[in-house]
Every structure is written in structure tokens, then in C-alpha cells.
Amino acid sequence: MLSLGGGGAKSSKPSFVSYITPEEIKSEKEPPKKERHPNLLPGEVVFCSADPILKHTQDDVSQRGIFGTLLCTNFRVSFVSDETPLEETGSNLGDLISLQMLFCFVVYDEKRKMITGGMLKNKYPSKMIIHCKDLRVFQFCLTFTKEEDARKIFHGIAHHCLEPKSLKCVFAFSYAVSRSPEMQRSQRTVMFDSKEDWAQEMKRTKGNCRIVTENEGFKLSTRLPKYFIIPSSVTDEDLFKFQGKGLPIWCWSHHSGCALFKASTLPVPQEDGVIQRYMERMLDAAAQTHLYSLKIEDLSETLPTVQDIQQSYAKFKQFFLIDNSTDFWVSDVKWFSSVENTGWMDIIRKCLQKAVEVVECLEKENTNILIMEEEGTDLCCVISSLVQIMLDPHYRTLTGFQGLVQKEWVAGCHAFLDRCNHLCQKDKESPSPIFLLFLECVWQLVQQHSPAFQFSETYLTVLSDSVHVPVFSTFLFNSAYQRESTLKAESQHPQRGPLNCPAVWDWSVQFDCKAQELFLNPLYADKLKQDKVLRKVPRPKHQRQLSLPSSAFKTPPKKGFFKDETESLKKMLRVKRISRWMASPDSPAANTREFYEAWQRRPLDHHGLLLPWLDGPAVRLWMQRYLRWIPEVQILGGGPVAVTNKMAELLVQVQELRKKLDLKGCWQPEAERVQLQPRPLALARNSLRLSSAFPFASSRNWTFKPVIPTSLLQSLMLTDKLASQEDETTEVISLV
């Protein structure tokens, strides 16, 4: 039944050495076919499948691979290896492929062709190359399959992954795991979907604004969350005037009392001055609430546009989507300059720079800040979240960070659906990796100030992957309104059970406990005396400054760093502003240097203000995210994993010794010298085999045997993180 003749002929080609001879395939085909199905998720449906397919390993020298079955479901494209893993796990998970597909290249007779939706050819390809959104690359050879099967699977994948579709088709709506609601409640992430959450947040930061409840039914605006906070002096009349546009929406309050607001810009001012007057009132409201001055920062003028970001990232990621290692060796020579030329690192730098400017206003000059953008939901989210991370240690904890994303991005109506392009729309304008940009910026902070963060870079990497998993309600909608209305409509659907759309923060959906331990930074410098949540009271920063030796370090005259605003805006604003911007055309970096120096002179406090370093060598490549799938750059038995591993070893030792002392009865826990929280990091085993890409790829597949990633993964503790749970991490369909 299998067209093995062709396959045999192919495999006898000299350049192509297949590990399994066709005879072996035949014998392996005997067991019933069902076994090769992966464990399907509830609600997952297999569309089509084809076998035998040869999956190439990434090694260009050997040109080898493994045979198996390729399946396309409504959630993922999956490859099930014929070879049963010999490992202890009885379930034959096979080799799953998460398909956050970017491009599908197809090789017709040595020529590569990029497949986009709508242009399918009838001719069936000999090879299929799949680029995933998490930057993995898969290559499948279709020449061993029956022509019909091959065409079917190819069309199936192309159709389901690359064609535009409607929101209803996203897998989340077929995914029907019944999850007890209390499980969701049990997580500690503040979701910011109730009035209490916002009130609590305002109390925590000692904000002094009012919560708007008028938008509960989204009557005010569909682009605003159900509840939000505005300066208390905004009148109800003004509230409804422009559908919430131009409203200064409270983000966060500094302990000095000044606050950070964000707003969307209003349409072009009309002649009658209604808008101007409205705007004036808004600015007054934002400023006078706190009796401080106000600064306005229009992000769209100083930061790259959403499209720039998209283009830059598209160029940038090409360096990491490598079909075979030869490509990589070639790109090697000009590595630094080519990475630099994409401009992606510079965008990161600019965002951080802007955030530092805002931080300086809040921290040093104690003025209110209003950041503005056309929609107020893209770069506003980036900047305001970054500012809060730099200023508020609460957001550097895991739950705090999740709360921040929830507050600024999810409740703040970032258009995840459009930006991530879950629906494969052809519209070239909207998709843009804004959230990824934010994570990149956070990563820069994490790697510069590691002990200040409770979460690890692995957490950030996993989060960036999860964005493309169309299961989580967190990243599936454009706004709170859309979320609410869609979910309501869907759950009333008669045929289906209650719709359950977990938030991404429920990490147990994706990972088991052991894998979740990797999210935590073992080096987190915990505050020794953890008070209540409210411990973040205004700390006597000014005292600290005074305690510095009054410096002979004379400060050059302060240069304002906010750009000269237009005259009209200046007239419009009656608020006090610092207009000390000088004519000196200094670089922004020079302007903030003084701020940096003052910060540097203080003793470092991981629970105080954090500033990123932005110079050329400081902004770096997120190695873990971008290089994890490339075997050539994985250091076997080296890299930072080795350090973490040693830490874990020592921790285990400490625990063992303590236990022993306990047995001897001479251990007084209160006499504990070192306030460590020994978390049993489970990665103490196999230290030498861990590569620098540790939690993700297992080891270099430089064996001449074909590599079965899963079996290797399972042989390593913990790495099953990706292997065993890929049921959930994987998914279908989305195309740029």
C-alpha cells in the first residue's frame, strides 16, 4: 500500500543516505496505524496525514533524517516518528512540531519557493521547509510518500496555516478542556478585570485618582477596558465627549505623588476650539491633581513606527531561521554588522532610552507624565510598562510582572489579535511584534540586573512563545470589549460545552511543576523582610541623596530632554513646565548621563530604581531566544547553565547538610546565617550534557545517527518541558 518503490530508488541516491532502509520501513509499518497518532488534545481534529515522510535533521553534512507520519490537525502540524522512543515514557509522543508557521518554503526540483496563502500549485513539492514563529525550522522530504498523500498534506498545511480565517476558527474555541474555575482563581496574578483590582493597585501605589465604572457595558468606548482610572477632576461630561479619546488614563503613581498617564491622541483640532478646550481640561486635570507640573511625550514622533518595528524584526529574524548549518557558517563572517544593520537592537535601545527619560521625570523632577500615541495601545504600553518595571520592584516579581502585562497590555487593550496576526490576514499594516519588543527590553534589563528580577530569561522566552499559541485568552483579542463579547457569544453556543479559555498565566496548562521552576531566578536577591504588599511606601530617597558627600562634581546646567513642543501646544497648556532645554545639540545619552551618575553614586538597591545601560556594547542579543534551535551555537556543558547548575548543586548540598544537622539535633533554624530560599532546582543531573540552550534544545545533534529529539529530550530531565507538553504549546496556523 505504500509506494516504497520510489522511496527506495530515492534513498539509493548517493548524496542521500537514509538511516532506515526501505525494508525497515516496511517492517515498521506493520503495527496498526493508530499508534502513530499523537495524543490529541480534547477538541483537536486531524485533518490529514501522510506517511512516510522523511524529516531532515538540521545537519547539512549528513542529509539524514527520520521517517514518520506527518499530521495536520486544527491545532498543529505534527510529526510522529516511526521509531518508538526507547525511553521510559510509555506514551509515544513522537516528534511534535509546533507550527507557528511563518513561511512555508517548498522545493520544486531544487528551487525554493515561498508559499503564501492563496497561491497553491497543483504540482506537489519534493521538499517542504517550515519556518516557525518561535524560529524553529523543519524540513520534510515528501518524495517517499504517495503523490496524492503528499499533495494532500501539503495543501492541508498550507491551507490551514497560511490562509486567512475567522476568529471562530482559532483553536481556542474548539479546545475544550474542562478546567475547574477555582483553579484559575487560585493563581495570584491580578487580572485587572474587576474594580477591586484597580482599587487595590491604586492603593498600593498611593495613587489619587478615580475609577471609572461607566464603561462596564462598553458604552463609553470599545477600545477602553471595563474599568480604568482617570484624574479625579475630569468631569463626567468630558468623559463621554470623544469616546474616551484623549482621556489621560492613569498607569502608575510614583511614591512622590506624581503619576504616569497615557492617552490616545485626538483627531486633528477643528476650528471651533472644542477639542483644544477639551484637551486643555484634560491636561489640567492630569497636572493639577497632584499639584505638579506635567510633561507630554508624544511617542509617535520620537520612536519608530509600528511598521518600522515589523520590518526591522522581519529582517532580524532571518538570521536565525536557518535551513542548514551551511547558511549559518556563511552568515558568520559579517555577523555583527549584519545584525546591527537590521536596526532591531537600535529600536530596543530607543525604547529603553525613552523609558529612562520618563523615569527621570518621575524620579528626579517629580513631574507628571502623559505619554501619547495615536491609539495609545502600542508603544504606550511598551514605555509605560518599562517605566514601571524600572521604578517599582513589585513588577520585577513573577506575579507582579504578570499583573503588569495584564494591566498595561491585556486590560490596556493592546491589539494582540492584529499585532500577532493570529488570523493570517493579508493586511501588511497591522502585524507587528510590539509585545516581543517589550519582552526584549525587559530581557535587556534582566540580563543587566539579574538579581533584581524574580523571573528568569527562560520565563521571558517561554512567554514570547506562548503569544503564538492560540489557546490563551490573553493573547487572542484586540480589546477587552472583543474578549468579553466573543467569549459570551461563544459560550452560548448550544452544541458546545462551556468555553474555557485559559489565561496564559495558568502555566500548568503548558508546563509541569518542574519546568515551571525554571521560570524563577535562583539568584533573585529577595528582600529579607517581606512586609505586606504595601511595603512599597515612599522611601526616603531624598535623604539618600543628601547623605551623599556634597560633590565637588559640579553639575552642568540641566538640559531638558523633551523635545521642543509646538507653540500651539505650549499655549494650550497653562501648566508649569520646565523649559530649560538648551540649544546644545547633545545626544540624549549625554543628557541623561547626569541622572545615571547620580543613580550610580547611590548604593545599589535591587529593590529600588533600576536603570538600563544603553551604550553600544550593553544592548545585547537575546541568545536564548534566538539561538536556541541552532545546534552550532550550543555550548555543550558550558554556558550559563553550568553556573545555575552549580548553584543547584550547592543548594542541594546545603539542604542535605541541614537535614543531617537536624538529625543530630543541633540545628537551630533561627540561627540560619544565610537567608536563602533553597529551591530544589532539579537540573542538577547530567550537568555536563546540558548545553547552553538548556531548557530548549537538548544537545548538539552531531551524532551520525539520526537524532530523535524527543528521546533525547526525555533522557534529560526537565527538558521534557517542551517534549511532553507540546500538546499545548503547539498549534496551528498563522502566517505573516
Added chain:
Amino acid sequence: MNQSGLHARGRDMFGLCCLPGECVLQRAVLVRKKLSPKEGGGWLSGTLFCTHFRVAFVPQDSPRPDDNADPVLLGDHDVALASIEKVVAVGPLRTKLVTPSSSLKFTPEELILYCRDLRVLCFLFDRLTPDTQAVEITYTIAKTYHPLKPGTILSFQNAALGSIEMKQFLSNRRRDSGMNWFESSGDWEQELERTGATGWRVSSVNDRFEMSTSLSRFNVVPQKVLDTELKKTFAHFNEGRIPRWVWRHPHGSDLLRMASFQNNIYHEKDDIRNLELILFGGQSQCIVVDLGDEMPSPADLQLAHTRLRTLCLGDISSSVSVPDDKWLSSLEGTHWLDYIRCCLRKAAEVACLLRRGHLTVVLQEPEDRDMNCVVSSLVQVMCDQHCRTVAGFQALVQKEWVVAGHRFLSRINYHRDSDKEEAPIFLLFLDCVWQLWAQFPARFQLTEDFLLALHDSLHLPLFSTFLANCQRERCRRSQNLPQSYTPVNGLRELPRGSVEEPVDPPYPPVWDWALQYSTQRRALFTQPVCQPSTPAPVLNGNFNTNLGPNWISDGVPGSVFLLSRSLFSCPSNLLPWRSGGGSVSYRKSHRRAPSSESLPALERLIKACGQPDPLQDIHDPHQPLIPLLLGPCVRIWRNCYLRGALHAQAFTHPMSSNARHPVERLASEVEHLRERLAQASVGRPPNRKRHEHRRLDSNLNQNTNNGTFLFSSSSSSSSSSSSSSSSSSSSSSRASQQESPSRFSARPPAAARYRDGGGKHTFLFGHQGEPQSSQRYAPCPGAKLPKNSGPSGAKTH
């Protein structure tokens, strides 16, 4: 570090502990020094001195120096005048480069010293500093710092080491006997034994440097070659640098190095036999690795390094700066990283070749004095665990660089006499080792601090190690000096107090770290939790020589291959005597080389090498370190090149001085718990497996400062440890043992001084992408620390 009987060496001048003969030229009070993030960040106030040897900074609350302590050339905050490259004064409105001839029209508020070793020291004058002092010290430094010239170097050396007391002190210093100096034939024999090499002997045919002036006195050659035969071979090589054995791989192949062949010489039949014997050394195949044409030339390196310095230093007096968004491409434009990659790649290739066993790999370079040193020592760092310890690394440098005749003096160019020769070959090597260290931190016993110390010492023209071009020069000078330190074994016991006045001061070797670094800083040279650095047990013999069917030998015995540009070939003119005109009998006796076609590409060889060997234990710590050389993997040595630049603070976040590194804390916690366990179970026989925790006593001091410590640092712990196991003291680290008397008496100062040292103790950790700032502990792959070892005696005070 014996206590010599000298008295009054340290003389106290205004609180500065001067060297004998050193005098303070100028001082300024109430100065603050900017601390690097590594030192804890922030500012330290104290007094700034300028002597005619160094610029010294004494922190305010530093303890009174102990007059009986051994003189230390440089304190923790000091910089030698010879290391200073530029003096920049920053005034309220302007910055000015101060030269000896320039005049200062303003009172400087800030003084920045740019050093040759890429450090940047920044001093702030307080408002309360008398203006005259600020101006004067700037002038003094500018006038006395030594632009490198022959005369000034000598006067600098005399200022540092020239006094009689200093000379006596130096001549009485005992050499570190823990490392192999490769200066006697016994040293070489020891190395042969350590690596398990058989079929080789130490020849002293060059004992008087008659055969080759640049080679060392003792060379290792095949046993079969007699000295009389050997003498004839010198003429066939450039500068007489014959193929010499340097190392044996655990798989049984040998590494040799040689200079290029002299082509204009007639190869006699007997000579040919000897030449081949030397090349093959009892092995069946020989691979010549040509380093001549594909490695960067010294001029390239010099240019790249100059560019890199300019890029990294960020000199504020010359307003040339690279915009941030062009930094990476500028870095690429220096090509420094390319050269590093090139060296590492070549070394990795050689390391893979050596794995095959039964062959000799001969490194060939026209002069055999630059790149051969780099590659040969890199190969050993990659493959030999011993070379990743401090003692082993020092021995390696001794063997491959100092004794082998690397032209340190010309390459470093202390005297600025011939700029053409200057090239940072040794710095390139250090950077390559750092790359290895950064990729495999857990496999090294030495740390980045050690490499940095070596890097910095290279710029200090005081050490015999770097002050000569070959061993002959070193020996000659030391023979001129009647009672100086002499590197030759057996001359130690010379009568003291000779009346002759030596011409040059006696130069100490650089390995005498106690001259430069305090105990706290030397403790950072090794990982805090380290396994005993026993030589690898595998490294004694022909281990695992049958490498399975994968390693079918590609050639017949007796064939010679050339490895060049990652390809094997068999050119007929590789060995000049084998090409045309050779004797017929020779051709008969050796079968033809198999083919001249390219053998499998090296890429595959390296990959196969990186492949975990299924036969070997998964925890095998002896696998070679094959570095990754792709673009993202080769990085800039931030803590070296970028440490001085103002923006460099980015890479190591400052930690306040009382917060310790987590690994450090954990290590000391383990230590502490073990201690208590031992206390609880007195009488239990101590575990024989020992671990040195050198950092411990300083940790205890730290705890004294923090006030959170449980037992008094010296008395109770030492008494308990001595009572429980008297033998444990024998395992204490050498340093603490030898210094114990002085340390004990100097306890309060030591404890207080630790506050300063504490800053240096807080290493910076946790940049996931940047392991160089992190690993402070030891590799011990697979070797778990014993769970209940007795008090491991590192804390005998």
C-alpha cells in the same frame, strides 16, 4: 612568601606604606576614587599619593600598614607609573590632556588616568582639597609618569626594585615550587612523566645555547636520536629551532613544534634519517600543521589591537566616539575577534587531530616564536585539564612561551625602540583562553581574575618573565647578578650579602603574585569551591588508543600530511628532502603517500570530535573543550577591554560591598554546615577527600563585619578542626600555611581591610548571556563534594 629577616622595609609616609627607597613626591587629601562596579561601585574617599614609582591611593579608614609585612609593589588601589598612558584633568568647563610640558590653567576637579592595561582610574578632588594640592599632584603625575623609553624604564625599575633592601628581599624569595618551571631537565622529565609520554628523552645538547640561541637549554627529542646525531639537525631549521616535543595527548599522539626548514642546505642521507626520526618520534604518521600563512601576522594583530583599544577606551579627551548603533560593526571592523576565532579554530583542529592517536602533529611556523606559542598552548588548554588550573597554566606559559623563546621584550616593546616588532601576541592568547573560559566556565579552576592579573602584569616592566626575548638573555642577566634571584635550579643557595653592586635590579618572575596582589585578591584567582587539582588520572599513558572503526587511518605508516586551510594534503615538497633529488634508497624505504587529494574536510573532523563519545563516561571531564566559533559565540572580553570605559559599568551590575555573590554565600554556607556537622560528631574519622575552600577565612571576616556570625573566626573553628582531625591542617592551602604567622598577627587589620577587599569579592553574577562575570566555583564535573567530609582544614589560622 617566607618571612625574611629584613626589617623596616615598609616605611610609613603619611599613611602610605612605601617600598624601601620609595619617596612620596606629592599628595592630595580628601580625594575620592571612583570604584568600578566590580569593586562595589560608588566612591571611596582617601588620600592620593604620587611617588616616583606609582600613584597610590589610601582609603580613609584603611588600617595602619604593618611594618613587618612583606613589601607589596602595588596596593589594591594603586597604579604603577609605567602603566599610565595618559593623564587627563577635568575642570569645571573643560577637559585637558596633561603632558609634562603643558600648563594647567584651571583647578582640576577630576583626574582621570588612562592605563596601558585598559584600566581607567578616576579621582575626584573634593571642595576641601587644597587647590594647590590638586594642581600640584596633577602636574607631578604628568611629569613623572613614564612614557615608555629605554631610560625611563630603567629608572622606573630602579625606583621599584633598586633599593638594597628590595634586592635582598627579592633574592631571598623562594620560587613557587608548586608549578613546573621547565628550567631544568628534571622539569621536563616530570612533564614527560605527567603526560605519560614514552619514547622521548630530554636532551641537554643546547645547554650552553650553542646550537640555537633562542631555544631553551633542554629540549625533548625522541629517544632513538643520539645527541651527536641531533646536533647535525639544527642546521636544517630556521634559527636552529628543531622539532621538539611539547605535549602528549591522552590518546597517545604527540604535539611538536618547529620552525620552517632551511631550504638551501644539502640534506645528507644520515641527516634525513634523523630528521624523519625526530618528526615521527616513534609514531606512524606525521601531520605538519602550517601556521605560516593563514594565521594573522603580528602587524595585523597590532593594528587590530590598537583599533580595539580606541574603540573600547572611549577616551574623553579625544572626542572620537562611536555611535551606539554602530558599535557592533565597529567591533567587527577591528578584526580582533576574527583573529581570535582563527587561533581558536586552528587549535581546535589540532586538538581533534590529536584525538586520533598514533601520530605526531607538528606545528610549523617560519620563526616558531609567535603563533606556534599561541596554538600549541591553546591546544593544551583545550585538552589538558591540568592546564586549566593556575599552577598548570603558569607552567604552560613557562613551557610554551617563556622557555620556548617567545620574544616578549620585542613584542611588548617596553623600550619603544622598534615599533615594527610590537604585537600583542600574548594578549591574543589570553583573550583566546578567556573565550574558552567564558564558554566552559565550569571546566576551569582558574578564573577571569587570574587572566586579568596576567594581562595587567604584562604592562608592568618589572618581571623577568616578560623582560627578555629568550631564555638565553634571562640566564645571562641572572648570571651577571651575583646574588639576585636566579631562575636556574640549584643556584638558590648562593651566599648572601655579596658586595658587588648589580647593574640591573633583580627582576622577579611574574608568578610571584604576592608581590602585586593582596591575599584577598589572589584568592580570587581560583574558583571558590574547587576540587583538588590532581593531575588527571587519564593522562598517564596510552589511554584508549584503539578508537574503533571510525578512526581507520587514512594513510599508511610513514606518510606525512600537511594541514593547511582546513584541508589535508600531501604535497611532495612538504619535507624538502623528500622532494626531487632525494636519494633513491629513501624512496624505496618509504611507501608513497597515498594520495594528494584532500582528505575529509576538517569540519567533519571537528564535528565528530564534538560528538559525545558513547563509549566514554557521560561525566567524562577530560573531553576536550571545543569552542564554538560562530559569530554570536566569540565575544569581547568585557571585563578587560571595557572595564575602564565609562559606559562599561553596564556589564557588571554593582553590588553593594556587603552583599555577596550567591554562589559565594552558598559555598560558605556549605562550609559552615559542614563545620557544624563536624562539631556535632567529634571523633568521627575525617573524610580523606579534601577540598580547599580558600575563600573561607575571608568569608569569616566578612561575617565579623556583618555581625551575624556564629563562632569566633579563628579560635573556635581552628581548635575544633585541629581537635577533630589534626591531619586536616596539612591540607590547608599553601598560601595560608605559609603566611599564617604574619596573618595571625595582622588579624585586625586584615579583617578591617576586608571591607575594601569585600568590594572585590562581590563578583557579579547572573548575566545569563555573560558567564564571564559569574563563575566563581569549580568545575568538578561529576565529582560531588563529599557530603560529610570533616572540617576541611582550609581554616587554620
